[in-house]
């Protein structure tokens with residue numbers, strides 16, 4: 001079970017993030033989570049939104065270069081150490097986490113970890129064996 | 144396969160003898176028949192009789208494009224007007240146009256050299272060759288035309304434009320060879336692909352291209368041909384000065400007719416083999432408009448090693464750029480076309496790029512800005528970082544200095560027709 005993440009290439013100059021969020025806002029697209037990877041003179045804005053393909057379309061129309069790729073949305077329990085549990089389960093199985101970022105859904109008070117891994121299939125197996133739940137795109141939207 | 148085995152495989156010593164004999168004759172001819180050269184040689188204090196060795200050539204003054212412009216239209220003629228049988232003209236992109244005139248013998252020599260060129264590229268009398276050139280005023284069309292007829296090939300003077308008809312001709316007449324500008328060749332392949340036509344299925348087997356930097360692999364793959372680079376310029380005759388042989392390790396200069404020097408464009412000093420500099424030619428056999436030490440502003444270098452094809456004429460490397468475009472960065476000569484050559488090897492990189500030279504803490508910095516499109520970015524920055532590494536490595540090995548590749552958003556590099564805008568020099572003083 002994977003969700004789609006929208007990645008936007010931006011130059012590292014003021015106002016790019018607000019421009020991206022403004023375009024999405026005007027198109028009625030909800031941002032669930034956001035993280036920024038800074039790599040010197042450029043950066044990549046990563047977004048979890050309710051309508052990823054619409055988001056890509058409106059951003060592309062505005063002149064941005066946008067990629068959509070697959071990530072895992074992993075439910076985090078509220079007990080301490082749940083992040084460590086996810087990390088070690090994946091690590092033990094030889095799955096690399098390229099990057100991850102977390103967010104808390106206000107309405108349901110649930111924390112979600114968005115993770116990009118190098119082996120999605122293996123990660124799914126390992127997490128389900130560990131009883132860790134993955135959220136579908138629909139579930140993510142309803143948060 | 145040679146067109147003129149004797150001339151093309153002439154022994155070094157014999158070639159030099161011939162060159163010296165012809166050089167002395169042409170300088171003497173210029174002195175006697177060209178007002179322009181008589182005064183130029185007198186000014187330089189050189190008398191034709193003083194040329195004893197080929198090295199003495201360096202004592203002669205240079206001739207420049209500016210000289211041709213200033214003497215427009217007939218000031219450079221060394222024959223009476225009635226001896227002229229053809230006149231080509233180049234449009235003056237900056238200021239006055241220039242013309243090139245030919246006597247009957249000049250046309251015949253040109254055809255002969257073009258026959259050598261075409262044979263080098265594997266064209267024989269059994270071939271059908273399509274010449275996709277603008278025949279109006281320019282030298283390309285008729286240059287190839289006369290050469291191909293001399294070889295005995297069937298020539299189709301198809302001119303430029305009307306891509307549909309070009310393709311139809313290519314297919315229906317079972318064309319085996321063609322020549323055009325490289326950019327048109329690529330455009331035509333694309334045009335065909337969009338219409339579901341595979342030019343790779345045609346009978347084509349060889350092609351000759353030149354005039355601008357081009358990527359051999361792209362053309363060869365699209366057409367399923369072997370592609371050869373050729374070099375020439377209208378002031379010397381047109382195409383027909385140099386061409387690649389089957390080895391395709393540089394272009395043989397027909398130096399029994401064009402005496403080559405490579406000079407430092409700044410100091411004018413003559414450079415040795417392997418040293419990058421401006422090509423300078425002396426026409427050894429031209430009658431109507433001979434040129435002594437003509438500065439081409441084209442940058443390349445001399446390859447002075449025997450070639451496996453058996454031709455003894457010296458080779459030049461494929462063109463590296465124009466001296467007008469040369470940048471001196473940290474003391475190293477860099478040509479924008481070298482950067483372009485590197486970028487052409489990365490088909491995923493968009494054609495929009497910009498070279499920025501800046502000074503940071505009194506140090507020259509060369510940056511190459513590349514627009515990020517979906518062809519290079521699918522969502523993960525690693526793709527960009529990898530590309531950056533590869534590009535920088537390749538640029539460093541080609542340019543000899545470090546270049547920094549920076550990625551910018553699409554549409555942010557100014558679009559312009561002139562390639563000059565590809566380069567921005569922000570250094571002061």
Ligand SMILES: [Zn+2]
Pocket residue numbers: 388389390395450451452453454
């Ligand atoms: Zn050769």
